[in-house]
Amino acid sequence: MRSQPLARIITAAAALTVSMSSVVSAQQVDTDNPNNLGETLLTAVVTNSLDDPRINSIIVDTARAYHAEMGGKAAEPAKPKKGKKKNQEVPRGGFIERLDRRATGAVSGQVKETANEDTPDLLLISGGDGQTNVGISRTASNESVFIDLGQPRPCVTETGQPDGSGECAGSANGIPSSYTAVEFAVEDGAYLAGVLAARASRGGRLGVISGYEGCRECQRYVEGFVNGARRVDPEIDIVVDYIADDEVSAFGDPETARTFTEIFLDVYEPAVLMPIGRAANIAMIEAACAHEPRPLAIGTGRAVRETHPQLDCVMLSIVKDVPRAIREAMYDFSFKQTKRVMTYDVANGGVSITDDWAERVAWIPTDTRIDFYEPALSDITTGRRQACPDGCGGSMPDIEEPIS
Numbered sequence: 071m072r073s074q075p076l077a078r079i080i081t082a083a084a085a086l087t088v089s090m091s092s093v094v095s096a097q098q099v100d101t102d103n104p105n106n107l108g109e110t111l112l113t114a115v116v117t118n119s120l121d122d123p124r125i126n127s128i129i130v131d132t133a134r135a136y137h138a139e140m141g142g143k144a145a146e147p148a149k150p151k152k153g154k155k156k157n158q159e160v161p162r163g164g165f166i167e168r169l170d171r172r173a174t175g176a177v178s179g180q181v182k183e184t185a186n187e188d189t190p191d192l193l194l195i196s197g198g199d200g201q202t203n204v205g206i207s208r209t210a211s212n213e214s215v216f217i218d219l220g221q222p223r224p225c226v227t228e229t230g231q232p233d234g235s236g237e238c239a240g241s242a243n244g245i246p247s248s249y250t251a252v253e254f255a256v257e258d259g260a261y262l263a264g265v266l267a268a269r270a271s272r273g274g275r276l277g278v279i280s281g282y283e284g285c286r287e288c289q290r291y292v293e294g295f296v297n298g299a300r301r302v303d304p305e306i307d308i309v310v311d312y313i314a315d316d317e318v319s320a321f322g323d324p325e326t327a328r329t330f331t332e333i334f335l336d337v338y339e340p341a342v343l344m345p346i347g348r349a350a351n352i353a354m355i356e357a358a359c360a361h362e363p364r365p366l367a368i369g370t371g372r373a374v375r376e377t378h379p380q381l382d383c384v385m386l387s388i389v390k391d392v393p394r395a396i397r398e399a400m401y402d403f404s405f406k407q408t409k410r411v412m413t414y415d416v417a418n419g420g421v422s423i424t425d426d427w428a429e430r431v432a433w434i435p436t437d438t439r440i441d442f443y444e445p446a447l448s449d450i451t452t453g454r455r456q457a458c459p460d461g462c463g464g465s466m467p468d469i470e471e472p473i474s
Contacts, residue, residue: 118197264298
């Protein structure tokens with residue numbers, strides 16, 4: 071970790087470099103009656119300890135429950151007994167949970183091991199590298215179906231191979247049919263949060279602390295937030311900084327992230343802070359709520375106040391509907407109708423923001439909902455405006471005119 075923040079003050083002419091992804095909207099489906107695949111169904115879930123532990127729990131609990139709805143057994147399958155022949159018959163079926171405590175690239179190693187050694191019918195992944203996972207799905211010994219949560223559409227060549235060059239010449243059809251990328255357009259929610267943050271700041275500075283610059287989803291939050299705030303006030307000061315230069319240092323030590331947040335607040339004194347810290351997120355928000363002067367805070371990924379109601383500086387949370395995404399992807403799997411890309415956004419309800427700001431934050435100007443928030447929500451929902459007009463990943467778009 072750096073000893074103190076080295077933030078960039080984002081100006082109208084500044085550029086943010088983030089990763090580009092395509093959008094294919096997921097439609098709401100009734101998932102109450104999946105196809106019953108029987109007790110031989112084997113489902114595995116691989117999560118990453120660098121992610122928010124609450125979201126990891128939601129992933130595992132939702133997958134386990136829906137696995138049961140598809141007829142699967144709850145227990146982990148039995149292992150062959152020592153001393154027995156390798157070809158001994160072991161009853162198949164059950165639910166496997168794997169938590170990896172390493173960086174994204176290493177998590178994909180766990181994915182490969184699980185796919186080839188446990189040979190699940192269905193493998194749900196959270197926290198691995200999408201590019202690597204695409205390649206693993208092509209060579210998995212059991213032809214497992216992969217559901218990769220929170221991944222932007224993988225970059226593939228025209229022949230569907232992982233493309234490390236970044237050219238991404240292949241379409242969604244180049245992704246293997248055994249692989250589904252489930253992406254959340256968090257930039258939509260961040261855009262709306264930016265609109266509200268600009269109003270709540272009353273002309274004050276906004277702050278964003280992200281993990282590290284290579285975090286693709288983090289950068290989508292950043293760019294959407296900046297664009298939303300600039301919709302209201304093109305001249306507003308926005309300070310963006312990163313905890314560390316690598317994933318483990320950025321997300322793996324909540325106390326380091328807490329200290330970094332305290333220093334950031336001492337130096338820049340933002341009126342509103344959006345921390346994007348994954349496993350360290352709660353520690354960062356706790357630091358914000360305890361700081362003087364106290365900023366308003368924005369939660370990312372889940373509804374923070376549902377589990378931490380004492381964090382009353384939280385003005386809103388940007389929420390990903392992870393349970394819905396898992397159920398719909400598993401439903402499709404049960405009927406052998408998997409999609410290569412499923413995108414959840416504000417328009418289809420897969421990404422939303424909580425109403426904390428309207429209920430608890432008395433100092434947001436009273437005309438905010440009618441004159442600012444509702445027009446922005448309508449624009450994003452109908453597609454009249456994009457959170458990232460040139461796609462998240464290019465240069466910062468031209469600043470739009472303020473609403474009023």
